[in-house]
Amino acid sequence: xxxxxxxxxxxxxxxxxxxxxxxxxxxxxxxxxxxxxxxxxxxxxxxxxxxxxxxxxxxxxxxxxxxxxxxxxxxxxxxxxxxxxxxxxxxxxxxxxxxxxxxxxxxxxxxxxxxxxxxxxxxxxxxxxxxxxxxxxxxxxxxxxxxxxxxxxxxxxxxxxxxxxxxxxxxxxxxxxxxxxxxxxxxxxxxxxxxxxxxxxxxxxxxxxxxxxxxxxxxxxxxxxxxxxxxxxxxxxxxxxxxxxxxxxxx
Amino acid sequence: xxxxxxxxxxxxxxxxxxxxxxxxxxxxxxxxxxxxxxxxxxxxxxxxxxxxxxxxxxxxxxxxxxxxxxxxxxxxxxxxxxxxxxxxxxxxxxxxxxxxxxxxxxxxxxxxxxxxxxxxxxxxxxxxxxxxxxxxxxxxxxxxxxxxxxxxxxxxxxxxxxxxxxxxxxxxxxxxxxxxxxxxxxxxxxxxxxxxxxxxxxxxxxxxxxxxxxxxxxxxxxxxxxxxxxxxxxxxxxxxxxxxxxxxxxx
Numbered sequence: 448x449x450x451x452x453x454x455x456x457x458x459x460x461x462x463x464x465x466x467x468x469x470x471x472x473x474x475x476x477x478x479x480x481x482x483x484x485x486x487x488x489x490x491x492x493x494x495x496x497x498x499x500x501x502x503x504x505x506x507x508x509x510x511x512x513x514x515x516x517x518x519x520x521x522x523x524x525x526x527x528x529x530x531x532x533x534x535x536x537x538x539x540x541x542x543x544x545x546x547x548x549x550x551x552x553x554x555x556x557x558x559x560x561x562x563x564x565x566x567x568x569x570x571x572x573x574x575x576x577x578x579x580x581x582x583x584x585x586x587x588x589x590x591x592x593x594x595x596x597x598x599x600x601x602x603x604x605x606x607x608x609x610x611x612x613x614x615x616x617x618x619x620x621x622x623x624x625x626x627x628x629x630x631x632x633x634x635x636x637x638x639x640x641x642x643x644x645x646x647x648x649x650x651x652x653x654x655x656x657x658x659x660x661x662x663x664x665x666x667x668x669x670x671x672x673x674x675x676x677x678x679x680x681x682x683x684x685x686x687x688x689x690x691x692x693x694x695x696x697x698x
Numbered sequence: 699x700x701x702x703x704x705x706x707x708x709x710x711x712x713x714x715x716x717x718x719x720x721x722x723x724x725x726x727x728x729x730x731x732x733x734x735x736x737x738x739x740x741x742x743x744x745x746x747x748x749x750x751x752x753x754x755x756x757x758x759x760x761x762x763x764x765x766x767x768x769x770x771x772x773x774x775x776x777x778x779x780x781x782x783x784x785x786x787x788x789x790x791x792x793x794x795x796x797x798x799x800x801x802x803x804x805x806x807x808x809x810x811x812x813x814x815x816x817x818x819x820x821x822x823x824x825x826x827x828x829x830x831x832x833x834x835x836x837x838x839x840x841x842x843x844x845x846x847x848x849x850x851x852x853x854x855x856x857x858x859x860x861x862x863x864x865x866x867x868x869x870x871x872x873x874x875x876x877x878x879x880x881x882x883x884x885x886x887x888x889x890x891x892x893x894x895x896x897x898x899x900x901x902x903x904x905x906x907x908x909x910x911x912x913x914x915x916x917x918x919x920x921x922x923x924x925x926x927x928x929x930x931x932x933x934x935x936x937x938x939x940x941x942x943x944x945x946x947x948x949x
Contacts, residue, residue, distance in 0.1 A: 514920075537912075537920055555888060557895055557910065562902055564895060570888045596888065605882040608924050609875040613889050614896045615911030616940040617868050622905035622947075624860040631856040637806060637821045637847065638864050639901060644808055644815060645865045646897035650890060651813055654873035659808065660866030661788075669765075669788055673859050681946065688939040689867040695932065696873075 449587050450529075452477045452502065454520050455511035456485035458558035459534050463511060466566040466591040468492060473590055476505040479523075499523040507532060507587060509552055514538050521546055530580055536607030539600045540574050550575035550584055553603060554592075557614050566591050572598035572606065623682045655696075662693035700838050701780075703728040703753065705771050706762035707736035709809035710785050714762060717817040717842040719743060724841055727756040730774075750774040758783060758838060760803055765789050772797055781831055787858030790851045791825050801826035801835055804854060805843075808865050817842050823849035823857060874933045906947075913944035 451473055453460050460478070467473040478489040479496045486495040496502065500523065508524045510517055510533045517533045521543050524531050531546035536553050543549035551574040556564055571588040573595065575581040581597065588595040598606060621642060625635040648657050661669035670690055677683040702724055704711050711729070718724040729740040730747045737746040747753065751774065759775045761768055761784045768784045772794050775782050782797040787804050794800035802825040807815055822839040824846065826832040832848065839846040849857060872893060876886040899908050912920035921941055928934040 537923075556892055557899065559899060559903060559908070562895075562899055568891045570891065594888070594891075596884070598884070602882045602884060604923075604927065605878055606884060606888070608927055609878045609889060610892060611911050611924065612871050612878070612937070612940075613875040613893050615909065615913065615944065616871050616936075617893070617896050618900070618905050618908050618910075619940060619944050619947075620863050620868050620871070621900050622909065623943075624864040625905055627856050627860045627863070631853045633847070633849070633853060633857060637845070637857070638860060640819045640821065640845075641807055641861060642864050642868070642897050642900070644813075645868050646893050648808065648810060648813055649869070649872050649893070652810060654869050654876055657810070657869050658866065658873065659869075660862050662866065672788075672855075673862065676855065676859055682943065684939050685867075685943050686863070688935050689863075689870060692874075692933060692936050693866065693870050696870075 448472055448474055449507065449583070449590070450474045450476050450505045451507050451509060451587065452479065452505040452529075453509045453511055454479045454499075454502075454524070455509075456480035456482055456489065457511060457513075458560060459554065460509075460511040461488065461560075462556075462558045462564055462566065463509065463534070463554070463591075464489060464493075470590045473587070476503055502527070505529045507552075507583065509534060510543075518542055518545075521549075530575070530583060532575075532584065536572075536603055536610055539604070540576075541600070548576075548580055550580055551600075551603065552584055552588065553598070553606075555606065555610060567593050570594040570596055572596050572603055574599055574603065620685075623685065626682075658693065658697070660693070662690040663697050665694060665697070699723055699725055700758060700834070700841070701725045701727050701756045702758050702760060702838065703730065703756040703780075704760045704762055705730045705750075705753075705775070706760075707731035707733055707740070708762060708764075709811060710805065711760075711762040712739065712811075713807075713809045713815055713817065714760060714785070714805070714842075715740060715744075721841045724838065727754055753778070756780045758803075758834065760785060761794075769793055769796075772800075781826070781834060783826075783835065787823075787854055787861055790855070791827075792851070799827070799831055801831055802851075802854065803835060803839065804849070804857075806857065806861060818844050821845040821847055823847050823854055825850055825854065871936075874936065877933075909944065909948070911944070913941040914948050916945060916948070 475493040477494045508531045530548040532550045532552040553572040555570040571592045573584045628635045726744040728745045759782045781799040783801045783803040804823040806821040822843045824835045879886045
């Protein structure tokens with residue numbers, strides 16, 4: 448049995464909470480947050496607390512708050528016996544060095560309020576200082592996910608960068624595509640099957656081999672036509688840079 | 699019953715062929731292609747032909763070849779009674795104006811050899827000159843897909859541009875993400891659940907609302923850190939342009 452407390456009430460906190468609840472070997476001691484309204488979503492199933500000075504002992508304290516609040520929240524669990532971890536891809540483990548035993552428990556996924564995520568497939572990236580703490584985090588992660596990885600701060604930094612690229616930037620491309628649809632009175636949903644298949648395809652084919660399109664073919668006629676279509680668009684620079692970057696890969 | 703012949707043996711031809719085969723109301727008259735090896739994949743189930751001067755009559759001739767070969771292939775069906783369509787997003791309907799009755803039958807999807815696509819969900823974008831031909835294409839499209847759209851050449855041009863953006867460019871972002879993983883000795887598959895969820899998310903949330911990350915927050919500290927990580931990378935320009943484009947959207 449691992450006793451866990453969660454500090455934070457946002458999307459990451461909520462998804463981890465639900466995953467822990469399903470597992471008999473995890474006991475959720477407390478969910479702690481300033482927002483009493485948000486705490487209500489947890490209060491039926493566990494003890495909730497808005498007073499950070501009254502935190503009970505646990506084996507692992509998971510700080511699941513915005514990056515810039517991690518250090519501040521960690522002040523409240525400086526003197527606990529349990530291990531303190533944060534869940535951020537972009538923050539180094541040292542941010543928690545004020546806590547005696549500390550580490551990282553980073554689920555590599557985008558979580559939103561109303562979208563159920565199958566936590567068993569979500570990669571959990573762990574970091575700790577010694578093997579006992581690593582084992583503890585490993586045990587907890589393995590209870591909720593089939594994809595557990597030891598990733599040090601330098602590699603996690605790289606991984607966070609890739610997450611920005613494949614999640615944030617990709618979403619922006621979806622936005623641009625949908626905007627062009629709307630401008631042309633096409634239903635934005637028309638792109639959905641293509642978007643799904645593009646994501647699914649690279650499970651069978653490497654992105655290098657899956658690449659198609661005018662930039663891959665060096666088809667400058669089509670590229671010029673597209674740039675002409677985009678001449679008044681604020682997204683022209685995106686088209687230019689992406690096409691140039693693809694073209695360089697396939698000389 | 700609609701009698702269809704397919705000119706071409708590539709991925710689009712093969713996927714349309716399979717979808718037509720499943721439907722009792724479509725008769726595939728011939729599959730025509732120069733590549734006799736490629737024709738073999740079709741020859742068990744229909745008549746195949748490598749001699750373009752011997753094409754039999756049909757209701758609809760579907761030219762499913764590379765963009766730059768469409769006009770040339772259309773020469774062989776100049777004098778048929780049936781309707782001649784191409785399957786390209788980037789080529790105007792007028793490319794077939796040498797054929798008496800002509801139009802466009804554009805499936806908005808990325809097709810690859812070994813990946814089965816559920817054609818029923820693939821949007822089929824149609825264009826024709828008169829209502830009788832439009833009705834004919836509509837009838838054929840509705841037999842294989844639940845998502846049939848009338849899209850004129852100007853709109854299809856816009857749609858093709860969006861396909862390049864959400865398919866080709868997105869795939870390139872996947873490539874960049876996987877490259878960074880490989881450089882850091884992380885398994886490239888670690889990104890897959892995030893990629894899948896990013897694509898799935900916008901079925902519930904608009905891409906505008908789904909946007910997260912440092913550029914959306916205006917978090918210049920993280921952006922600078924990422925640019926520092928990419929300082930020797932050929933993909934730095936992609937990061938800069940994408941971040942700037944997102945940031946402009948969320949002032």
